[in-house]
Amino acid sequence: MTTACHLLDLDGAQRPFVETLVSRARQFKAGVPNQGLRLRGRIVVGMFFEPSTRTATSYAVAAQRLGAVWLDFRSEESSLRKGESLEDTMRTLRAIGADAVVVRHREAGFPHLLARHFPGSVHNAGDGAHAHPTQGLADALTLVEEFGDLTGRRVLIVGDIAHSRVARSSAKAAHLLGADVVLCGPPLLLPSQPAWGFAACTSDLEAALPGADAVIMLRLQIERGTHGELPPADDVARAYGLTLQRSQAMAPHAILMHPGPVNRGLELAPELVAAERSRIAHQVENGVYVRMAALERTLGHADREHAA
Numbered sequence: 001m002t003t004a005c006h007l008l009d010l011d012g013a014q015r016p017f018v019e020t021l022v023s024r025a026r027q028f029k030a031g032v033p034n035q036g037l038r039l040r041g042r043i044v045v046g047m048f049f050e051p052s053t054r055t056a057t058s059y060a061v062a063a064q065r066l067g068a069v070w071l072d073f074r075s076e077e078s079s080l081r082k083g084e085s086l087e088d089t090m091r092t093l094r095a096i097g098a099d100a101v102v103v104r105h106r107e108a109g110f111p112h113l114l115a116r117h118f119p120g121s122v123h124n125a126g127d128g129a130h131a132h133p134t135q136g137l138a139d140a141l142t143l144v145e146e147f148g149d150l151t152g153r154r155v156l157i158v159g160d161i162a163h164s165r166v167a168r169s170s171a172k173a174a175h176l177l178g179a180d181v182v183l184c185g186p187p188l189l190l191p192s193q194p195a196w197g198f199a200a201c202t203s204d205l206e207a208a209l210p211g212a213d214a215v216i217m218l219r220l221q222i223e224r225g226t227h228g229e230l231p232p233a234d235d236v237a238r239a240y241g242l243t244l245q246r247s248q249a250m251a252p253h254a255i256l257m258h259p260g261p262v263n264r265g266l267e268l269a270p271e272l273v274a275a276e277r278s279r280i281a282h283q284v285e286n287g288v289y290v291r292m293a294a295l296e297r298t299l300g301h302a303d304r305e306h307a308a
């Protein structure tokens with residue numbers, strides 16, 4: 001759900017929404033004058049209940065570049081530990097002056113719950129296996145920088161699709177911009193076809209690699225463990241990891257992406273992380289600019305709504 005003041009997922013998003021944010025992110029990357037005044041005096045609170053390096057840091061940098069103040073809500077040291085309810089916590093943050101919260105949580109739907117208790121802006125920084133909208137936008141920006149118009153370009157997303165919030169958001173953003181999206185993984189880790197209403201699925205990596213313009217390798221989520229009926233992570237890595245040999249089947253122009261963090265030697269050969277065709281560092285850099293665009297858009301709208 002994407003509303004005027006929240007960024008919760010891309011599930012119901014339309015093409016103009018993604019185009020506008022990608023275009024604004026490109027403007028920020030090129031250097032927007034006086035960008036440090038755009039959110040001056042606004043307060044953005046990071047609520048990360050799960051670990052993060054890229055998303056948390058780049059949201060903080062994005063907020064600060066726009067002139068906002070970034071505060072870290074340390075959940076383990078907060079009064080949540082003393083039994084304060086989520087509703088009261090959000091009320092407290094609002095009373096202190098928070099305009100936006102950026103939340104990551106292991107439960108799908110947690111940011112949507114926060115949005116019901118918080119009259120400011122809520123950004124989803126990753127909820128369970130559901131959504132990671134700004135990763136989807138950062139990946140869309142990376143693809144647009146590489147190819148321009150994505151019409152007819154094929155994006156192949158490989159790995160544990162079923163448990164990946166990145167797969168859903170990156171696939172949706174690329175699809176909205178005109179790309180053909182193909183999901184590849186073991187049958188038990190694929191959605192039913194057509195996935196999410198638009199993506200094709202395959203379990204044949206060797207057959208899928210040569211036709212892809214971009215290959216997005218997913219992280220094996222070792223920390224979430226596996227359940228009895230699911231294939232062990234090592235087996236998935238052996239069958240679906242991108243080795244040097246497998247990467248030679250990619251088209252010469254094709255790029256390699258990964259949302260990070262990378263399990264080197266599992267889903268991706270260590271030598272490929274910084275290979276010429278890798279755009280992994282671009283994805284991280286682009287995360288700052290799409291988060292600037294998203295904060296500006298949602299806080300701008302929130303401003304107008306709450307001014308009434």
Ligand code: CP
Pocket residue numbers: 051052053054055056126132135259260261
């Ligand atoms: N891609 C991503 O979400 O990375 P972090 O977990 O480091 O934020």
